Amino acid sequence: MTRNRQLRVMKFGGTSVGDASCIRRVAEIVRNAAHDSDLVVVVSAMGGVTNKLIEAATQSEAGDRSSVEAIFTALRNRHDMAVNSLVHAPEQRRAVLRKMQDCYEEGERLCQGTDLRRELSLRDRDSISSLGERLSAPLVAASLMECGLRSEAIEATEIIVTDSCHGAADPCMEATSERCKGRLRGLLRRGIVPVVTGFIGATPEGALTTLGRGGSDYSATILAAALDADEVVIWTDVDGLMTSDPRAVEGACTIPEISYREAAELAHFGAK
Numbered sequence: 001m002t003r004n005r006q007l008r009v010m011k012f013g014g015t016s017v018g019d020a021s022c023i024r025r026v027a028e029i030v031r032n033a034a035h036d037s038d039l040v041v042v043v044s045a046m047g048g049v050t051n052k053l054i055e056a057a058t059q060s061e062a063g064d065r066s067s068v069e070a071i072f073t074a075l076r077n078r079h080d081m082a083v084n085s086l087v088h089a090p091e092q093r094r095a096v097l098r099k100m101q102d103c104y105e106e107g108e109r110l111c112q113g114t115d116l117r118r119e120l121s122l123r124d125r126d127s128i129s130s131l132g133e134r135l136s137a138p139l140v141a142a143s144l145m146e147c148g149l150r151s152e153a154i155e156a157t158e159i160i161v162t163d164s165c166h167g168a169a170d171p172c173m174e175a176t177s178e179r180c181k182g183r184l185r186g187l188l189r190r191g192i193v194p195v196v197t198g199f200i201g202a203t204p205e206g207a208l209t210t211l212g213r214g215g216s217d218y219s220a221t222i223l224a225a226a227l228d229a230d231e232v233v234i235w236t237d238v239d240g241l242m243t244s245d246p247r248a249v250e251g252a253c254t255i256p257e258i259s260y261r262e263a264a265e266l267a268h269f270g271a272k
């Protein structure tokens with residue numbers, strides 16, 4: 001039955017997963033969409049988290065341990081609060097907290113190494129800035145389970161194969177497609193909604209890479225192409241494409257229709 005259903009990739013950005021009540025809305029949206037199509041969900045880090053992680057990386061390089069510690073404490077508090085309010089099943093909660101603990105420890109270890117060397121490698125910068133997505137994906141997957149869906153968090157390092165251009169990696173589509181099909185198709189057949197970390201991938205040798213700031217949209221389109229999905233939906237702060245940034249221009253409105261070419265041109269000149 002599942003095989004004939006449409007496949008949709010849905011991406012939720014940092015604002016959409018910014019706190020427990022936002023994530024609850026995401027879970028509602030996903031539950032409704034799961035009635036009539038197979039879904040792969042892609043998530044960003046909770047809003048602001050990637051900036052904080054990069055700040056931690058930079059402060060480590062400068063040797064400012066107390067700032068780094070403060071950043072990790074705030075990250076823990078923010079994510080713990082979300083877990084407490086969203087994930088109630090004891091086993092699920094333990095599993096999510098364990099994964100999160102691994103992320104914090106990895107982040108702290110990387111920051112300590114950077115501090116000792118007083119040098120931030122591009123590779124460590126990528127690994128540290130990837131932690132936000134690696135924290136949010138298990139949280140969102142557990143929230144979907146709380147809503148009665150079957151779900152599994154997937155680290156994109158397993159399925160998006162990239163070149164080794166740290167900070168702005170590009171996917172190798174053939175290898176990515178093979179991995180995506182191998183890892184995700186089986187889950188979809190079993191009715192499981194994969195929740196994939198946006199923003200990151202890995203080289204064929206397994207070194208974590210990032211696709212560039214704001215890269216989760218790119219992740220979603222890579223996965224959609226790799227899986228021959230019917231549709232990719234980017235959930236974001238505004239509906240559709242707007243005439244200008246509504247934060248900057250009063251009276252900005254949604255463009256009713258636009259060609260791919262015009263959209264590409266807008267993007268080329270810096271529109272989001």
Ligand code: ASP
Nearest residue numbers: 044050199213214215216
């Ligand atoms: N979290 C990453 C960033 O802030 C990727 C994304 O949100 O798209 O750049």
Ligand code: MG
Nearest residue numbers: 013014044214
């Ligand atoms: Mg974004």
